[in-house]
Amino acid sequence: MNKLEFDGISLQFGFHQVLSSVHMTCETGQVVGLLGRNGAGKSCLMRIVFGSMRSETKSVRCNGKHLSGNYMNKRITGYLPQGDLLPDFITFEQALNLYEIGFEKILDVYPDATDFLKRKAYEVSGGQRRLFEALLILFARHPFCFLDEPFSGLMPIHIERLTEIIQEVKLRKGILISDHLHRQVRGIADKLYVLANGKTYLIKSNEQLIELGYLTEL
Numbered sequence: 341m342n343k344l345e346f347d348g349i350s351l352q353f354g355f356h357q358v359l360s361s362v363h364m365t366c367e368t369g370q371v372v373g374l375l376g377r378n379g380a381g382k383s384c385l386m387r388i389v390f391g392s393m394r395s396e397t398k399s400v401r402c403n404g405k406h407l408s409g410n411y412m413n414k415r416i417t418g419y420l421p422q423g424d425l426l427p428d429f430i431t432f433e434q435a436l437n438l439y440e441i442g443f444e445k446i447l448d449v450y451p452d453a454t455d456f457l458k459r460k461a462y463e464v465s466g467g468q469r470r471l472f473e474a475l476l477i478l479f480a481r482h483p484f485c486f487l488d489e490p491f492s493g494l495m496p497i498h499i500e501r502l503t504e505i506i507q508e509v510k511l512r513k514g515i516l517i518s519d520h521l522h523r524q525v526r527g528i529a530d531k532l533y534v535l536a537n538g539k540t541y542l543i544k545s546n547e548q549l550i551e552l553g554y555l556t557e558l
Contacts, residue, residue, distance in 0.1 A: 342368045342483040344417070344514060346389045348399040351381065358384055359395070360538035366484060366514040366531075371506060373529030374518040375543075375554055380535045382518045383422050386486045390419040402483075417484040418477040422492075425473040428462040432472055435461075439480045446475055449505050466493040474502055478509045485509070487517040491524060503528055522555075 347363040358381040366372045376382045387393035389400055391412040400407045402416050426435055432453065436443060446453050453472060456464045464472075474490045487506075491499050499521070506515055506528060519525050526532060532543040536552045549555040 342403055342514060344389075344400070344402050344484050346398065346400045348397050349385065349388055350396040350398075351384055351388065352396060357538050359388075362535075362538075362540045364516075364533055364540055366516050368483060368512065368514050369510060370530045371510050371515045371517060371528050373525040373532040374516060374535060374540075375522055375525060375532065375549070376518075376535035377554060381538065382535055383488055385535065386419060386488055386516070386518070387421075390417050390486055392419070415480075415482040417486055418480050418482045419486040420474055420477045420488055420490055422488045424461070424469070425476065426461040426469070429460060431458055431460050432464075433457045435472075435476060439476050441476065441479050445479050446472070449501070450475060467495055467498060470494055471498050471502060475505070478505060478513075478515075482513075484514045484516070487515065487519075489519050490517065491519050491521050499524060 344366045345364070349359050349362040351359040362385060364372070374382055374385070384393060388395045388398055391410065407416065436446065443457070450471065456468065461469055470490070470493050474487060477485050477487065490502060494502065503524060506517070509515065517525055517529070533540045534543055534549065534552050534554050536554065541548065541552055543549065546558050550558065
């Protein structure tokens with residue numbers, strides 16, 4: 341079992357304290373949900389832990405060992421950003437090669453990808469691109485996956501399919517997911533956090549979602 345822990349993260353923009361008291365854990369075999377209102381700092385938190393964004397302070401540990409410096413090349417976490425993952429100029433086939441993923445892995449779960457493997461990222465619909473990018477992160481070689489708005493632009497049938505795939509992949513990985521479709525996140529999360537006022541709160545009841553100002557009603 342692999343375990344990722346992060347805390348002591350501080351991030352400030354001008355006089356605005358975005359992150360001040362964060363403590364989260366994610367283990368192999370878990371889907372961890374991260375909810376929060378727009379602007380709460382969810383994407384910043386993911387990027388900081390992933391290693392692509394600097395913060396004033398942070399402590400990130402994998403299996404008890406501190407990660408420092410430029411550790412992205414250690415392939416501990418894969419990160420699906422809120423925006424596009426792939427550059428427009430590469431084909432999906434090239435993306436599979438870059439991520440060292442066999443064609444059959446993707447086609448087994450997303451057969452329609454056969455129709456556009458030779459196309460470039462900008463030549464397909466936003467939903468097709470988003471689903472393919474999410475699968476790249478889920479099937480690439482790292483023990484943890486960070487998914488930021490993976491359901492964005494997806495049709496309901498593809499949201500359902502991606503949800504099933506996430507549940508399958510979690511058997512061998514730890515997955516952190518944030519999305520505005522909170523019911524879908526809550527439905528698959530083994531553990532749920534809300535980020536509010538710069539702090540993370542471990543949710544133990546639905547009522548807390550209202551108390552923390554994330555929902556107005558259940």
